[in-house]
Amino acid sequence: MASINHPCPPGACDYEARHNFRAGGRRLEIETATLRVEETTTMKQMKSDVIDGGEEKGIWLTWKDVWVTASNTTGKKKKKENINNANGSRRKTILGGLTGYAKPGELLAIMGPSGCGKSTLLDTLAGRLGSNTRQAGEILINGQKQALAYGTSAYVAQDDTLLTTLTVGEAVYYSAQLQLPDTMSKEEKRERAEFTIREMGLQDAINTRIGGWGIKGISGGQKRRVSICIEILTRPRLLFLDEPTSGLDSAASYYVMNRIASLDRKDGIQRTIIASIHQPSTEVFQLFDNLCLLSSGRTVFFGPASAASEFFASNGFPCPALQNPSDHFLKTINKDFDDNQDIELGLAGTQRKPTEEAIEILVKSYKSSDLNQQVQAELAALSTQGNGMVENQRGHASFHTQCIVLTKRSFVNMRRDVGYYWLRLVIYVAVALGLATVFYDLGMSEESIKDRAALLAFVSSFITFMTIGGFPSFVEDMKVFQRERLNGHYGVTAYVIGNTLSSIPYLLLVSLIPGAIAYYLPGLQKTAEHFIFFCIVLFSCLMLVESLMMIVASIVPNFLMGIITGAGLQGIMILAGGFFRLPNDLPRIFWKYPLHFVAFHRYAYQGLFKNEYEGLRIAGKSGEYILRNIWQVNMSYSKWVDLAILLGSIVVYRVVFLAIIKGTEKMKPLVSSLFSGPPKRSNHIMVNPYATPLQEGAT
Numbered sequence: 244m245a246s247i248n249h250p251c252p253p254g255a256c257d258y259e260a261r262h263n264f265r266a267g268g269r270r271l272e273i274e275t276a277t278l279r280v281e282e283t284t285t286m287k288q289m290k291s292d293v294i295d296g297g298e299e300k301g302i303w304l305t306w307k308d309v310w311v312t313a314s315n316t317t318g319k320k321k322k323k324e325n326i327n328n329a330n331g332s333r334r335k336t337i338l339g340g341l342t343g344y345a346k347p348g349e350l351l352a353i354m355g356p357s358g359c360g361k362s363t364l365l366d367t368l369a370g371r372l373g374s375n376t377r378q379a380g381e382i383l384i385n386g387q388k389q390a391l392a393y394g395t396s397a398y399v400a401q402d403d404t405l406l407t408t409l410t411v412g413e414a415v416y417y418s419a420q421l422q423l424p425d426t427m428s429k430e431e432k433r434e435r436a437e438f439t440i441r442e443m444g445l446q447d448a449i450n451t452r453i454g455g456w457g458i459k460g461i462s463g464g465q466k467r468r469v470s471i472c473i474e475i476l477t478r479p480r481l482l483f484l485d486e487p488t489s490g491l492d493s494a495a496s497y498y499v500m501n502r503i504a505s506l507d508r509k510d511g512i513q514r515t516i517i518a519s520i521h522q523p524s525t526e527v528f529q530l531f532d533n534l535c536l537l538s539s540g541r542t543v544f545f546g547p548a549s550a551a552s553e554f555f556a557s558n559g560f561p562c563p564a565l566q567n568p569s570d571h572f573l574k575t576i577n578k579d580f581d582d583n584q585d586i587e588l589g590l591a592g593t594q595r596k597p598t599e600e601a602i603e604i605l606v607k608s609y610k611s612s613d614l615n616q617q618v619q620a621e622l623a624a625l626s627t628q629g630n631g632m633v634e635n636q637r638g639h640a641s642f643h644t645q646c647i648v649l650t651k652r653s654f655v656n657m658r659r660d661v662g663y664y665w666l667r668l669v670i671y672v673a674v675a676l677g678l679a680t681v682f683y684d685l686g687m688s689e690e691s692i693k694d695r696a697a698l699l700a701f702v703s704s705f706i707t708f709m710t711i712g713g714f715p716s717f718v719e720d721m722k723v724f725q726r727e728r729l730n731g732h733y734g735v736t737a738y739v740i741g742n743t744l745s746s747i748p749y750l751l752l753v754s755l756i757p758g759a760i761a762y763y764l765p766g767l768q769k770t771a772e773h774f775i776f777f778c779i780v781l782f783s784c785l786m787l788v789e790s791l792m793m794i795v796a797s798i799v800p801n802f803l804m805g806i807i808t809g810a811g812l813q814g815i816m817i818l819a820g821g822f823f824r825l826p827n828d829l830p831r832i833f834w835k836y837p838l839h840f841v842a843f844h845r846y847a848y849q850g851l852f853k854n855e856y857e858g859l860r861i862a863g864k865s866g867e868y869i870l871r872n873i874w875q876v877n878m879s880y881s882k883w884v885d886l887a888i889l890l891g892s893i894v895v896y897r898v899v900f901l902a903i904i905k906g907t908e909k910m911k912p913l914v915s916s917l918f919s920g921p922p923k924r925s926n927h928i929m930v931n932p933y934a935t936p937l938q939e940g941a942t
């Protein structure tokens with residue numbers, strides 16, 4: 244039997260799960276052997292990257308007495324939450340005075356029950372806390388207070404934010420092209436991408452689409468591994484992983500964690516790796532150098548992972564035989580189900596709180612333990628022996644390469660995402676057919692004066708209005724951008740250029756086909772010049788609405804709120820455009836000045852009206868007369884000026900989009916520094932029936 248060849252390692256109590264993967268294990272071992280052979284060229288390349296980039300320094304990360312509070316969104320003080328109300332404000336304490344360190348060449352695991360603050364600790368260390376949080380305490384990198392430059396560290400977030408239309412291979416390869424320096428050839432980048440994909444055991448899914456809502460693609464566990472692949476492509480010196488093994492079976496978890504833990508060995512650079520993790524198997528647990536065990540934002544244990552069992556045993560909580568130690572730790576400190584247990588045991592309403600007592604014993608014991616003293620000593624030593632400022636030595640693809648790759652990737656995504664353009668094209672064609680039948684063959688009667696304008700106003704306002712239908716796709720796009728941007732994959736300008744250029748062919752297509760139907764069947768001016776002008780105005784309006792929606796997506800990244808905001812803004816601009824209420828009849832305050840001049844609809848209406856009426860004589864009236872006296876069009880400049888204003892507005896909208904993203908990035912650290920400061924005692928009272936006296940450092 245295969246089990247003879249794969250005996251369960253001693254001390255591993257979760258052997259059943261792994262033995263279920265015996266065959267898989269054998270296959271993976273063979274793959275590992277193949278990888279070992281193939282590693283040589285890729286590893287050489289990785290090494291030379293490092294040498295090219297200069298001397299790589301390891302990163303020592305230390306944190307002392309870190310507190311994080313968040314505004315209480317419910318507004319109500321919940322019974323068991325740690326809510327600060329000493330100064331009248333309601334803030335929930337998420338992290339209560341954590342101290343620890345992470346060293347190069349070591350893997351620090353953060354463990355604890357769900358909601359204990361693992362992700363918050365990772366976010367705090369990585370400088371990614373949300374705007375409703377406040378932090379206090381000292382976080383040092385190589386002994387100094389410094390912000391890590393984009394790209395020095397990588398963060399694998401809990402959610403897998405990926406472009407669902409790409410295949411696994413494409414997602415990783417595009418990312419390699421964006422992140423790896425131009426000194427590497429395309430072939431080398433492809434090799435690195437393929438190597439990393441195999442490292443994460445994704446070779447069989449390389450040509451499978453990632454998939455998402457409505458499209459079945461790779462599994463959740465495979466998505467997790469794609470996210471990890473993308474972030475380890477450049478072998479960052481500081482790597483944060485938020486639950487890297489969620490969704491993975493125990494064998495895959497082991498291989499993934501093993502590859503992550505052994506990143507150092509591949510190129511000889513010592514990496515600092517911090518991972519929050521749920522339910523590690525015994526084998527995975529053995530990969531950890533240090534363990535930080537949290538409960539309700541407090542440290543239960545920090546120290547060598549191998550010392551945790553002894554610490555629990557010495558406090559009266561020995562790990563039962565044949566039980567996975569990590570399961571035992573979590574079970575001992577998880578108090579979420581105490582009430583259920585009480586109900587099951589018929590003790591509801593009594594004072595039985597064994598888990599809370601256990602936690603208090605462990606927290607107190609840890610505080611007074613040698614382990615804690617050792618952490619303080621390490622901290623003191625690390626803060627003096629650090630290597631100073633960390634330079635971002637990671638080479639990037641050039642701006643030019645970033646623009647080209649982002650344009651290509653976005654083009655492919657737009658082509659494959661039905662919701663981006665294709666669905667809109669179908670709806671536009673249907674609406675254009677509707678318009679063509681309603682306004683068919685307008686002729687030259689008196690009524691056609693009004694009908695022509697109604698048709699043109701409908702096309703330039705309502706057809707373009709429907710662009711908001713693409714908003715969900717814009718939001719998904721923005722989410723991927725935000726993840727990649729936070730990890731320093733590319734610049735904001737390159738993204739905006741890529742996004743703009745890639746959309747042009749589709750917008751031309753959706754202007755031309757429905758445009759031709761809605762233009763020729765009603766019998767508008769037939770020359771090519773008039774039709775081309777009409778299409779360019781339609782294209783400009785679509786581009787403007789799309790730019791407006793991208794601006795909205797960057798500010799309001801929520802489907803419903805974004806669509807409501809975008810629709811509201813457009814509705815107001817349409818009203819002020821000068822068709823539904825003529826320019827001279829618009830109320831002067833707000834609607835005429837400034838809105839009529841700001842709303843791009845004014846230039847679209849006036850340009851299209853001039854394009855249609857100029858040169859015509861309808862029911863005895865000249866086109867110029869109709870424009871000036873009926874539609875109150877400003878005739879002091881030509882239709883081409885209206886078009887130029889529309890095209891210029893596209894540039895302005897895109898620059899605004901760029902400025903908002905850049906501004907948000909610049910403002911975030913400022914806002915966080917405003918809200919962070921020396922810890923105040925009143926800010927961190929942890930209301931708890933077993934509360935220990937506050938440490939002095941937290942005052």
Ligand SMILES: Nc1ncnc2c1ncn2[C@@H]1O[C@H](COP(=O)(O)OP(=O)(O)OP(=O)(O)O)[C@@H](O)[C@H]1O
Nearest residue numbers: 313337356357358359360361362363364373375376
């Ligand atoms: N920005 C925030 N605003 C308000 N509450 C927050 C915020 N961030 C985290 N919290 C709260 O802090 C607690 C810890 O959250 P966190 O995500 O860090 O837990 P976790 O240990 O990573 O949980 P899980 O293992 O389930 O992912 C939770 O109760 C969460 O609701």
